Amino acid sequence: MIHDKDYIIRIVKQFSEALNRLILEKNEGKIEDDQRIFDTQMNDVFKMDFDQFSALSTDEIIEIVEQKDTHHHVPYLELLGHLFFAKGTLDNNPSFFDKSKFFYEKYLQKSGVFSLPIINRISEINSKI
Numbered sequence: 001m002i003h004d005k006d007y008i009i010r011i012v013k014q015f016s017e018a019l020n021r022l023i024l025e026k027n028e029g030k031i032e033d034d035q036r037i038f039d040t041q042m043n044d045v046f047k048m049d050f051d052q053f054s055a056l057s058t059d060e061i062i063e064i065v066e067q068k069d070t071h072h073h074v075p076y077l078e079l080l081g082h083l084f085f086a087k088g089t090l091d092n093n094p095s096f097f098d099k100s101k102f103f104y105e106k107y108l109q110k111s112g113v114f115s116l117p118i119i120n121r122i123s124e125i126n127s128k129i
Contacts, residue, residue, distance in 0.1 A: 008068075012075045015041040019082040045079070050087065058102050077107035078118075085121060094129055101125045 018037060042050050046064070053061075065076045081104035088096030104118050104125075 009072055009075060011044050012072065012079050015045050016075065016079040016082050019086045058099055074107065074111045077103050077110055081107055097125045097128055
């Protein structure tokens, strides 16, 4: 059981790091490879594709997160912020920015940490909305 939890959190963190690289444009792979990796990780973490997932309300997504182990909530919230920010940036979709801001704020509340990069990202979102 311990190994399962470690695996899940490792997958969540890897997806979060990949999204961060995508956001910061440090990815040097091909677009097709990036999309394949994104789709694979999306399916590994959430068991659905992004279109299905993004159609869910923030309350429905929070319910999914709350069904996970309590220790995983904070990494999931950070991942969700990165996910919607990355897709909002790529698709220039204001509703994704709204969701991103919501999940980043939840992350800051739940984690109890002062994260300047996340606070800066929220400010960036506010300037885009």
